[in-house]
Amino acid sequence: MPELPEVEVTRRGVAPYLEHCRVQQVEFDEYSLREPFDPRLTSLAGAVIDAVQRRGKYLLIRSAKGSIIIHLGMTGHLKVLPEDSPVVKHDHFALYLDNGKVIRLNDMRRFGLVRFVPPELDPLEDKHLKDLGPEPLEDGFDGSYLHTRLKRVKGAIKPALMNSAVVVGVGNIYASESLFAARIHPESPACAVPEDKCAELAAVIKETLARSIEQGGTTIRDFSGADGKPGYFVQNLQVYGHAGKPCPRCGSEILKIVQGQRSTFFCPHCQQRYG
DNA sequence: AGTGGCACCTGTGTGC
Protein backbone atom coordinates (compact mmCIF):
# COMPACT_ATOMS: atom_id res chain seq x y z
CA MET A 1 0.00 0.00 0.00
CA PRO A 2 1.59 3.07 1.18
CA GLU A 3 4.67 4.53 -0.33
CA LEU A 4 6.23 7.73 0.96
CA PRO A 5 3.40 10.08 -0.09
CA GLU A 6 0.74 7.93 1.54
CA VAL A 7 2.72 7.67 4.77
CA GLU A 8 3.31 11.43 4.80
CA VAL A 9 -0.40 12.08 4.17
CA THR A 10 -1.14 9.76 7.08
CA ARG A 11 1.39 11.55 9.30
CA ARG A 12 -0.15 14.92 8.54
CA GLY A 13 -3.59 13.49 9.19
CA VAL A 14 -2.88 12.06 12.62
CA ALA A 15 -0.28 14.52 13.95
CA PRO A 16 -2.77 17.23 15.02
CA TYR A 17 -4.65 14.69 17.13
CA LEU A 18 -1.54 13.19 18.72
CA GLU A 19 0.96 15.95 19.33
CA HIS A 20 0.79 17.44 22.84
CA CYS A 21 -2.00 15.05 23.74
CA ARG A 22 -1.81 12.47 26.50
CA VAL A 23 -2.15 8.74 25.84
CA GLN A 24 -4.80 7.25 28.11
CA GLN A 25 -4.61 3.65 27.03
CA VAL A 26 -2.82 1.43 24.51
CA GLU A 27 -4.58 -1.60 23.09
CA PHE A 28 -3.51 -4.37 20.74
CA ASP A 29 -5.04 -7.67 19.80
CA GLU A 30 -3.64 -11.18 19.95
CA TYR A 31 -2.57 -11.30 16.32
CA SER A 32 0.99 -10.61 15.34
CA LEU A 33 1.80 -8.17 12.61
CA ARG A 34 5.27 -8.68 11.09
CA GLU A 35 6.30 -9.30 14.66
CA PRO A 36 4.30 -9.68 17.88
CA PHE A 37 3.18 -6.60 19.77
CA ASP A 38 5.61 -5.60 22.50
CA PRO A 39 3.83 -5.73 25.89
CA ARG A 40 5.86 -2.68 26.92
CA LEU A 41 3.64 -0.59 24.63
CA THR A 42 1.19 -0.36 27.53
CA SER A 43 3.81 1.57 29.51
CA LEU A 44 3.00 4.54 27.27
CA ALA A 45 -0.24 5.14 29.14
CA GLY A 46 0.05 8.62 30.62
CA ALA A 47 2.70 9.76 28.14
CA VAL A 48 2.38 13.07 26.32
CA ILE A 49 3.17 12.78 22.61
CA ASP A 50 5.91 15.21 21.67
CA ALA A 51 6.05 14.69 17.91
CA VAL A 52 4.88 12.53 15.04
CA GLN A 53 7.66 12.16 12.50
CA ARG A 54 8.35 10.13 9.37
CA ARG A 55 11.51 8.37 8.23
CA GLY A 56 11.00 6.71 4.85
CA LYS A 57 7.80 4.72 5.14
CA TYR A 58 8.07 4.53 8.94
CA LEU A 59 6.12 6.73 11.34
CA LEU A 60 7.69 7.70 14.66
CA ILE A 61 5.52 8.70 17.58
CA ARG A 62 7.77 10.19 20.24
CA SER A 63 7.25 10.77 23.93
CA ALA A 64 9.39 11.01 27.04
CA LYS A 65 8.18 7.54 28.04
CA GLY A 66 9.34 5.96 24.80
CA SER A 67 8.60 5.92 21.09
CA ILE A 68 6.40 3.92 18.77
CA ILE A 69 7.59 2.95 15.31
CA ILE A 70 4.76 2.14 12.92
CA HIS A 71 5.05 0.72 9.42
CA LEU A 72 1.87 0.32 7.40
CA GLY A 73 3.01 -2.60 5.24
CA MET A 74 0.86 -3.16 2.17
CA THR A 75 -2.61 -2.57 3.58
CA GLY A 76 -2.18 -0.71 6.86
CA HIS A 77 -3.85 2.60 7.57
CA LEU A 78 -4.41 4.78 10.60
CA LYS A 79 -7.80 6.19 11.43
CA VAL A 80 -8.76 9.03 13.76
CA LEU A 81 -12.07 8.18 15.39
CA PRO A 82 -14.24 9.14 18.37
CA GLU A 83 -13.09 7.09 21.34
CA ASP A 84 -16.33 5.12 21.54
CA SER A 85 -16.28 3.98 17.94
CA PRO A 86 -16.45 0.21 17.55
CA VAL A 87 -13.52 -2.03 16.68
CA VAL A 88 -13.91 -3.41 13.17
CA LYS A 89 -12.32 -6.35 11.39
CA HIS A 90 -8.54 -6.05 11.00
CA ASP A 91 -8.20 -3.30 13.61
CA HIS A 92 -5.11 -4.46 15.51
CA PHE A 93 -3.78 -1.53 17.53
CA ALA A 94 -5.24 1.55 19.21
CA LEU A 95 -4.04 4.62 21.07
CA TYR A 96 -6.74 6.22 23.20
CA LEU A 97 -6.09 9.91 23.79
CA ASP A 98 -7.25 12.46 26.34
CA ASN A 99 -8.90 14.54 23.60
CA GLY A 100 -11.72 12.04 23.11
CA LYS A 101 -10.12 10.45 20.04
CA VAL A 102 -8.70 7.06 19.34
CA ILE A 103 -6.09 6.33 16.67
CA ARG A 104 -6.65 2.85 15.24
CA LEU A 105 -4.34 0.83 13.01
CA ASN A 106 -6.26 -1.36 10.57
CA ASP A 107 -4.15 -3.79 8.54
CA MET A 108 -5.85 -6.56 6.60
CA ARG A 109 -2.75 -8.41 5.48
CA ARG A 110 -0.78 -7.78 8.70
CA PHE A 111 2.44 -6.93 6.87
CA GLY A 112 2.65 -3.83 9.03
CA LEU A 113 4.78 -3.30 12.10
CA VAL A 114 4.41 -1.66 15.50
CA ARG A 115 7.53 -1.46 17.67
CA PHE A 116 8.15 0.00 21.08
CA VAL A 117 11.43 1.83 21.63
CA PRO A 118 12.30 2.56 25.27
CA PRO A 119 13.07 6.17 26.18
CA GLU A 120 16.80 5.63 26.59
CA LEU A 121 17.15 4.49 22.96
CA ASP A 122 17.03 6.54 19.78
CA PRO A 123 14.34 5.15 17.47
CA LEU A 124 16.40 6.23 14.47
CA GLU A 125 18.96 3.64 15.57
CA ASP A 126 16.38 0.86 15.53
CA LYS A 127 17.40 -2.03 13.30
CA HIS A 128 14.71 -1.18 10.78
CA LEU A 129 15.78 2.44 10.47
CA LYS A 130 19.51 2.66 10.98
CA ASP A 131 20.57 1.53 7.50
CA LEU A 132 18.00 3.46 5.49
CA GLY A 133 19.14 5.59 2.57
CA PRO A 134 18.46 9.31 2.20
CA GLU A 135 15.06 10.97 2.19
CA PRO A 136 14.19 11.70 -1.44
CA LEU A 137 12.68 15.10 -0.63
CA GLU A 138 15.78 16.32 1.18
CA ASP A 139 18.90 17.92 -0.26
CA GLY A 140 21.17 14.91 0.28
CA PHE A 141 19.32 13.11 -2.48
CA ASP A 142 20.42 14.39 -5.89
CA GLY A 143 21.88 13.22 -9.18
CA SER A 144 25.41 13.06 -7.89
CA TYR A 145 24.44 10.87 -4.93
CA LEU A 146 22.22 8.65 -7.07
CA HIS A 147 24.88 8.17 -9.74
CA THR A 148 27.51 7.25 -7.16
CA ARG A 149 25.17 4.86 -5.38
CA LEU A 150 23.90 3.16 -8.55
CA LYS A 151 27.37 2.63 -10.00
CA ARG A 152 27.72 -0.40 -7.72
CA VAL A 153 24.44 -1.98 -8.80
CA LYS A 154 24.60 -4.39 -11.71
CA GLY A 155 20.91 -5.27 -11.56
CA ALA A 156 18.06 -3.37 -13.17
CA ILE A 157 17.37 0.19 -12.13
CA LYS A 158 13.73 -0.30 -11.22
CA PRO A 159 14.23 -2.70 -8.33
CA ALA A 160 17.27 -0.61 -7.32
CA LEU A 161 15.02 2.44 -6.87
CA MET A 162 12.79 0.38 -4.60
CA ASN A 163 15.75 -0.59 -2.41
CA SER A 164 15.44 1.45 0.79
CA ALA A 165 19.22 1.47 1.21
CA VAL A 166 19.46 3.47 -2.04
CA VAL A 167 16.59 5.86 -1.31
CA VAL A 168 13.63 5.54 1.02
CA GLY A 169 9.97 5.78 0.17
CA VAL A 170 9.97 4.87 -3.52
CA GLY A 171 7.75 1.83 -3.95
CA ASN A 172 6.28 -0.03 -6.86
CA ILE A 173 4.03 2.73 -8.16
CA TYR A 174 6.43 5.64 -7.96
CA ALA A 175 9.38 3.62 -9.28
CA SER A 176 7.50 2.95 -12.52
CA GLU A 177 6.17 6.50 -12.69
CA SER A 178 9.54 8.13 -12.05
CA LEU A 179 11.33 6.03 -14.68
CA PHE A 180 8.63 6.94 -17.18
CA ALA A 181 9.00 10.63 -16.37
CA ALA A 182 12.79 10.40 -16.76
CA ARG A 183 12.45 8.28 -19.93
CA ILE A 184 14.62 5.48 -18.58
CA HIS A 185 13.89 1.85 -19.44
CA PRO A 186 13.24 -0.05 -16.18
CA GLU A 187 15.47 -2.96 -17.21
CA SER A 188 18.53 -0.76 -17.76
CA PRO A 189 21.35 -1.88 -15.50
CA ALA A 190 21.48 0.70 -12.73
CA CYS A 191 25.24 1.12 -13.16
CA ALA A 192 24.78 2.04 -16.84
CA VAL A 193 22.52 5.05 -16.32
CA PRO A 194 24.62 8.16 -17.03
CA GLU A 195 25.00 10.91 -14.48
CA ASP A 196 22.84 13.44 -16.28
CA LYS A 197 19.99 10.91 -16.39
CA CYS A 198 20.51 10.19 -12.68
CA ALA A 199 20.13 13.92 -12.06
CA GLU A 200 16.92 13.97 -14.08
CA LEU A 201 15.68 10.90 -12.27
CA ALA A 202 16.37 12.37 -8.83
CA ALA A 203 14.52 15.52 -9.86
CA VAL A 204 11.44 13.72 -11.16
CA ILE A 205 11.31 11.50 -8.05
CA LYS A 206 11.16 14.64 -5.92
CA GLU A 207 8.49 16.18 -8.14
CA THR A 208 6.38 13.03 -8.35
CA LEU A 209 6.41 12.39 -4.61
CA ALA A 210 5.75 16.03 -3.75
CA ARG A 211 2.82 16.30 -6.15
CA SER A 212 1.34 13.08 -4.83
CA ILE A 213 1.53 14.33 -1.24
CA GLU A 214 -0.29 17.51 -2.29
CA GLN A 215 -3.07 15.40 -3.77
CA GLY A 216 -3.50 13.13 -0.80
CA GLY A 217 -1.48 10.19 -2.14
CA THR A 218 -2.51 7.41 -4.48
CA THR A 219 -5.51 5.20 -3.82
CA ILE A 220 -5.53 2.00 -5.89
CA ARG A 221 -7.79 -0.15 -3.77
CA ASP A 222 -7.79 0.60 -0.10
CA PHE A 223 -5.55 3.47 0.86
CA SER A 224 -7.20 6.34 2.66
CA GLY A 225 -5.89 9.14 4.80
CA ALA A 226 -6.58 9.35 8.50
CA ASP A 227 -9.80 11.19 7.69
CA GLY A 228 -10.96 8.28 5.55
CA LYS A 229 -10.61 10.21 2.30
CA PRO A 230 -8.90 8.53 -0.66
CA GLY A 231 -5.89 10.01 -2.45
CA TYR A 232 -6.36 11.58 -5.84
CA PHE A 233 -2.92 11.14 -7.35
CA VAL A 234 -4.19 8.01 -9.11
CA GLN A 235 -5.57 10.38 -11.74
CA ASN A 236 -2.02 11.48 -12.49
CA LEU A 237 -0.54 8.03 -12.95
CA GLN A 238 0.94 7.84 -16.43
CA VAL A 239 1.86 4.16 -16.70
CA TYR A 240 1.16 2.28 -13.44
CA GLY A 241 -1.79 -0.03 -14.00
CA HIS A 242 -2.10 1.09 -17.63
CA ALA A 243 -0.85 -2.01 -19.46
CA GLY A 244 -2.26 -2.17 -22.98
CA LYS A 245 -3.24 1.49 -23.01
CA PRO A 246 -1.52 4.13 -25.15
CA CYS A 247 1.50 5.95 -23.75
CA PRO A 248 0.40 9.50 -22.88
CA ARG A 249 3.59 10.81 -24.53
CA CYS A 250 3.93 8.84 -27.76
CA GLY A 251 0.86 6.62 -28.06
CA SER A 252 2.77 3.33 -28.06
CA GLU A 253 1.28 0.50 -26.05
CA ILE A 254 2.32 0.47 -22.40
CA LEU A 255 3.79 -2.87 -21.38
CA LYS A 256 3.73 -4.75 -18.10
CA ILE A 257 6.66 -6.93 -17.10
CA VAL A 258 7.68 -8.58 -13.84
CA GLN A 259 10.90 -7.60 -12.08
CA GLY A 260 11.74 -9.08 -8.71
CA GLN A 261 8.24 -10.53 -8.43
CA ARG A 262 6.72 -7.06 -8.80
CA SER A 263 4.88 -5.61 -11.78
CA THR A 264 6.60 -2.89 -13.77
CA PHE A 265 4.79 -0.66 -16.27
CA PHE A 266 6.63 1.27 -18.97
CA CYS A 267 6.59 2.57 -22.52
CA PRO A 268 9.05 0.57 -24.66
CA HIS A 269 9.20 3.37 -27.22
CA CYS A 270 10.04 6.46 -25.23
CA GLN A 271 11.93 4.97 -22.28
CA GLN A 272 15.54 4.48 -23.36
CA ARG A 273 17.50 1.40 -22.46
CA TYR A 274 21.02 2.14 -21.26
CA GLY A 275 23.84 -0.36 -21.00
C1' DA B 1 28.54 -7.09 -0.83
C1' DG B 2 25.00 -7.72 -4.10
C1' DT B 3 21.10 -10.39 -5.78
C1' DG B 4 17.27 -13.56 -6.33
C1' DG B 5 13.77 -16.19 -4.25
C1' DC B 6 10.62 -16.85 -0.92
C1' DA B 7 7.91 -15.99 3.21
C1' DC B 8 4.73 -13.45 5.86
C1' DC B 9 -1.13 -12.50 5.34
C1' DT B 10 -6.10 -11.62 3.47
C1' DG B 11 -9.04 -10.33 -0.08
C1' DT B 12 -10.55 -9.80 -4.87
C1' DG B 13 -11.00 -10.85 -9.59
C1' DT B 14 -10.68 -14.20 -13.36
C1' DG B 15 -11.14 -18.41 -15.79
C1' DC B 16 -12.56 -23.12 -15.92
Added chain:
DNA sequence: TGCACACAGGTGCCAC
Protein backbone atom coordinates in the same frame (compact mmCIF):
# COMPACT_ATOMS: atom_id res chain seq x y z
C1' DT C 1 -21.84 -22.29 -7.77
C1' DG C 2 -17.31 -23.86 -6.50
C1' DC C 3 -12.60 -24.11 -6.98
C1' DA C 4 -7.83 -22.87 -8.27
C1' DC C 5 -4.95 -19.49 -9.29
C1' DA C 6 -2.89 -14.92 -9.98
C1' DC C 7 -2.31 -10.69 -8.12
C1' DA C 8 -2.12 -6.60 -4.74
C1' DG C 9 0.96 -0.02 -2.70
C1' DG C 10 6.40 -3.92 1.49
C1' DT C 11 10.18 -5.83 3.65
C1' DG C 12 13.24 -9.27 5.97
C1' DC C 13 15.77 -13.36 5.78
C1' DC C 14 17.98 -16.99 3.45
C1' DA C 15 21.24 -19.13 0.30
C1' DC C 16 24.36 -18.25 -3.37
